[in-house]
Amino acid sequence: xxxxxxxxxxxxxxxxxxxxxxxxxxxxxxxxxxxxxxxxxxxxxxxxxxxxxxxxxxxxxxxxxxxxxxxxxxxxxxxxxxxxxxxxxxxxxxxxxxxxxxxxxxxxxxxxxxxxxxxxxxxxxxxxxxxxxxxxxxxxxxxxxxxxxxxxxxxxxxxxxxxxxxxxxxxxxxxxxxxxxxxxxxxxxxxxxxxxxxxxxxxxxxxxxxxxxxxxxxxxxxxxxxxxxxxxxxxxxxxxxxxxxxxxxxxxxxxxxxxxxxxxxxxxxxxxxxxxxxxxxxxxxxxxxxxxxxxxxxxxxxxxxxxxxxxxxxxxxxxxxxxxxxxxxxxxxxxxxxxxxxxxxxxxxxxxxxxxxxxxxxxxxxxxxxxxxxxxxxxxxxxxxxxxxxxxxxxxxxxxxxxxxxxxxxxxxxx
Amino acid sequence: xxxxxxxxxxxxxxxxxxxxxxxxxxxxxxxxxxxxxxxxxxxxxxxxxxxxxxxxxxxxxxxxxxxxxxxxxxxxxxxxxxxxxxxxxxx
Numbered sequence: 314x315x316x317x318x319x320x321x322x323x324x325x326x327x328x329x330x331x332x333x334x335x336x337x338x339x340x341x342x343x344x345x346x347x348x349x350x351x352x353x354x355x356x357x358x359x360x361x362x363x364x365x366x367x368x369x370x371x372x373x374x375x376x377x378x379x380x381x382x383x384x385x386x387x388x389x390x391x392x393x394x395x396x397x398x399x400x401x402x403x404x405x406x407x408x409x410x411x412x413x414x415x416x417x418x419x420x421x422x423x424x425x426x427x428x429x430x431x432x433x434x435x436x437x438x439x440x441x442x443x444x445x446x447x448x449x450x451x452x453x454x455x456x457x458x459x460x461x462x463x464x465x466x467x468x469x470x471x472x473x474x475x476x477x478x479x480x481x482x483x484x485x486x487x488x489x490x491x492x493x494x495x496x497x498x499x500x501x502x503x504x505x506x507x508x509x510x511x512x513x514x515x516x517x518x519x520x521x522x523x524x525x526x527x528x529x530x531x532x533x534x535x536x537x538x539x540x541x542x543x544x545x546x547x548x549x550x551x552x553x554x555x556x557x558x559x560x561x562x563x564x565x566x567x568x569x570x571x572x573x574x575x576x577x578x579x580x581x582x583x584x585x586x587x588x589x590x591x592x593x594x595x596x597x598x599x600x601x602x603x604x605x606x607x608x609x610x611x612x613x614x615x616x617x618x619x620x621x622x623x624x625x626x627x628x629x630x631x632x633x634x635x636x637x638x639x640x641x642x643x644x645x646x647x648x649x650x651x652x653x654x655x656x657x658x659x660x661x662x663x664x665x666x667x668x669x670x671x672x673x674x675x676x677x678x679x680x681x682x683x684x685x686x687x688x689x690x691x692x693x694x695x696x697x698x699x700x701x702x703x704x705x706x707x708x709x710x711x712x713x714x715x716x717x718x719x720x721x722x723x724x725x726x727x728x
Numbered sequence: 729x730x731x732x733x734x735x736x737x738x739x740x741x742x743x744x745x746x747x748x749x750x751x752x753x754x755x756x757x758x759x760x761x762x763x764x765x766x767x768x769x770x771x772x773x774x775x776x777x778x779x780x781x782x783x784x785x786x787x788x789x790x791x792x793x794x795x796x797x798x799x800x801x802x803x804x805x806x807x808x809x810x811x812x813x814x815x816x817x818x819x
Binding site: 453463675 | 746763766768769771772775
């Protein structure tokens with residue numbers, strides 16, 4: 314069928330409806346490397362502006378670390394640019410095996426398999442490892458990639474209320490007739506920044522004979538005393554059956570992800586996970602950089618310690634200024650505004666003040682839960698945060714929201 | 729409110745409404761199109777109805793439209809109580 318005017322107009326109408334709903338996404342062009350201070354062209358065609366970046370997943374500040382860049386250069390020279398193959402044909406180098414072994418050791422698991430991204434790991438895992446006689450019981454706020462992966466799997470799908478252990482227990486009781494049960498959760502939830510109750514989840518899994526799956530993308534490298542992740546933080550290191558995580562956030566921030574856990578489950582992924590079977594290997598340059606990242610984060614906890622300090626300091630600044638924030642321990646700090654338009658206006662005005670942050674609203678978060686999601690980095694210095702809070706206060710004062718409770722904010726915005 | 733309507737409404741409130749959420753669920757509150765129940769969570773509702781009323785609802789009949797309000801859910805249950813599944817929703 315030709316791409317005629319009727320077809321073109323049908324897409325234009327859909328795009329217009331996205332725009333009319335205020336949900337149209339645009340990219341901001343960054344002219345520098347990733348970091349706490351970046352140079353941004355926004356809107357497109359505008360003069361490039363320097364600003365403080367407070368919305369990257371660059372938790373450990375390793376995205377542009379000189380040692381990581383040097384290791385990536387060396388990897389490029391010694392192992393080449395691309396593999397031109399999937400892993401199981403002629404796409405596996407010695408450094409892929411080395412990185413998988415390093416991740417296994419770091420995460421305290423039995424085996425690891427790299428994927429092009431954690432999105433791919435989540436999309437491929439469930440179909441590879443569960444079947445019609447099994448059940449997947451997921452927290453209702455798990456990441457979209459897990460939802461996609463579950464949709465591709467023939468096992469029964471069920472959910473429990475967010476972090477509600479009583480509800481999870483009811484579901485585990487209800488599904489005792491199933492062959493295998495798998496509890497599915499994020500380690501740190503990306504929108505609220507709260508941490509899963511993995512100690513209680515593991516206890517329930519043991520009581521009701523279930524496996525535990527954790528997506529620790531927003532935790533690996535910095536949550537827990539030595540940064541191993543949510544399982545270390547919750548005292549259940551070595552007791553999680555499957556961890557998926559990413560190299561695209563704290564661990565250098567380039568791309569790539571993995572499935573790490575029980576040997577048999579990882580083997581099943583190696584045999585059956587379609588994103589692994591039908592996607593190219595992670596590029597050698599990324600593997601080489603990630604190996605250096607593993608060196609850095611296992612040699613010292615200095616970066617995760619600094620990140621922890623930054624997160625506490627930033628939370629204190631926001632609270633003292635009178636913002637309504639989601640309480641928690643992670644470096645994800647949502648500033649609650651509740652109203653979608655206010656969140657968009659607030660982010661735009663922050664940018665005018667030299668702070669790059671993004672407003673999140675439905676459908677990314679539930680209706681009436683719009684917010685600015687701020688994310689800390691070990692690359693932030695105290696002066697960056699002191700600068701950023703002044704911008705937040707200035708914009709907050711302009712909108713008259715400082716010191717307002719949730720109820721007052723909701724009333725003001727008519728949410 | 730009859731018995732089935734009460735049971736379905738109570739289940740929806742218990743299963744899907746979070747603590748602190750003061751939304752009222754009536755017979756015509758849009759559940760799926762209103763963002764209260766997502767398609768994943770719909771599975772548990774279907775399973776509950778099948779167990780409670782000893783019926784089988786084929787997946788082809790468990791549509792978002794059929795599960796969108798307490799009223800439409802009750803109508804669905806009644807149809808399956810009164811006739812074999814295959815006659816209502818052929819595979």
